[in-house]
Amino acid sequence: MRGGCLVSKQKLNQICQKINRIFKLYYFIALGIILSLISKEAISVRNFDLVNDCLIGLAIIALLLIVYLVAFLISMAIEKDVKYKYAKGGSLYRWYDMIHKYNTKIKWLNKVIKNFKEGYGLDFSEIETFVSPSGNKGRYEKELSSKFKNTQFIVTDLNIPEDHEESTDNYIYLSQNNNAFCIKEYLSNIGVFDVNVIWDIKGAIWYNSKGKDLESILKTYYDVLSSEGIILIDGYEGTRIGAVVNIFLRRFGLNVGYPERSSFTQIRKNINSTILSMYDIHKVGDGKYTMYVLKKKIVLKEKKIS
Ligand SMILES: C[S@@+](CC[C@H](N)C(=O)[O-])C[C@H]1O[C@@H](n2cnc3c(N)ncnc32)[C@H](O)[C@@H]1O
Numbered sequence: 001m002r003g004g005c006l007v008s009k010q011k012l013n014q015i016c017q018k019i020n021r022i023f024k025l026y027y028f029i030a031l032g033i034i035l036s037l038i039s040k041e042a043i044s045v046r047n048f049d050l051v052n053d054c055l056i057g058l059a060i061i062a063l064l065l066i067v068y069l070v071a072f073l074i075s076m077a078i079e080k081d082v083k084y085k086y087a088k089g090g091s092l093y094r095w096y097d098m099i100h101k102y103n104t105k106i107k108w109l110n111k112v113i114k115n116f117k118e119g120y121g122l123d124f125s126e127i128e129t130f131v132s133p134s135g136n137k138g139r140y141e142k143e144l145s146s147k148f149k150n151t152q153f154i155v156t157d158l159n160i161p162e163d164h165e166e167s168t169d170n171y172i173y174l175s176q177n178n179n180a181f182c183i184k185e186y187l188s189n190i191g192v193f194d195v196n197v198i199w200d201i202k203g204a205i206w207y208n209s210k211g212k213d214l215e216s217i218l219k220t221y222y223d224v225l226s227s228e229g230i231i232l233i234d235g236y237e238g239t240r241i242g243a244v245v246n247i248f249l250r251r252f253g254l255n256v257g258y259p260e261r262s263s264f265t266q267i268r269k270n271i272n273s274t275i276l277s278m279y280d281i282h283k284v285g286d287g288k289y290t291m292y293v294l295k296k297k298i299v300l301k302e303k304k305i306s
Helices: 002-022 025-044 048-078 095-105 108-120 139-147 180-188 211-224 240-250 263-270 273-278
Strands: 129-132 152-157 171-177 195-199 225-234 279-284 291-296
Touching: 002 048, 025 048, 095 108, 095 139, 108 139, 108 279, 108 291, 129 139, 139 152, 139 171, 180 211, 195 211, 211 225, 211 263, 211 273, 225 263, 273 279
Parallel strands: 129 152, 129 195, 152 171, 195 225
Antiparallel strands: 225 291, 279 291
16 A cells, blocks of 8 residues: 555656656746737737737746646655655656766765775774665665675665665665664664664755754664764765755756755754764865764763653
């Protein structure tokens, strides 16, 4: 029943997204302005046939605009549930491939791993269990798993893409839709109770970056981390406006940066005393390679963070 509902909502979202992609808002605005100017001119020269044609044109534009707006609103309502954004046909369906291509170009993963070793003393070959709860297709984790053979990599996501990396050797992809808030349950189902590293790059933390949601996801992660456990998140500096400019420039083939703020910029203002009672926070690297380590604190009074 739930699977059926997912498919139908996904299909509906796909259709709405297609409509929004075909009819862009600025097409309507431009056509509307052109037809209004022509009809104004036609009225002044008393060419009523042309005025009629323009009015029919404007009525068609108004109708299409309504279809566009309805599709836009339906899609927005469906995508309030994040998994539909990344599902086939969703507005961010192609996000992963696009960013992966960009990160490969700037050698992001290698540089970040090197920075962790040099700047924080974190040697990936010494990690026992590495979990990526919002790993999407899991390509970065797969690459890491072929470099660090002694580490167990576990990847999953709220929405499972069809072309995710398949499980092999020290890389497990859990292919049921898994919410990061259920990390304890799905890890215990495969016999994992202590995690050394949680890798959450623009994932569940990003999407739960405010108030109680942020406290809650960080508390959920806290409970599965080993006593020395850490969370790794992305932390490049960037504003909302900068992200929008980058989206715009991408349309012209200029691949200049990320189309959104980093996880740390997203949560920075919401880090409160409850969060600081659970984690110490360290910055590692700079520029596009900036990462943050949230290191679990051993809290003697557990009551404080309940
Ligand atoms: C922007 S993508 C990032 C994917 C990947 N971490 C990366 O770095 O490329 C965000 C991902 O977070 C996932 N996500 C969002 N909220 C989640 C949650 N509560 N539990 C698990 N995954 C979640 C989405 O489904 C999506 O695949």
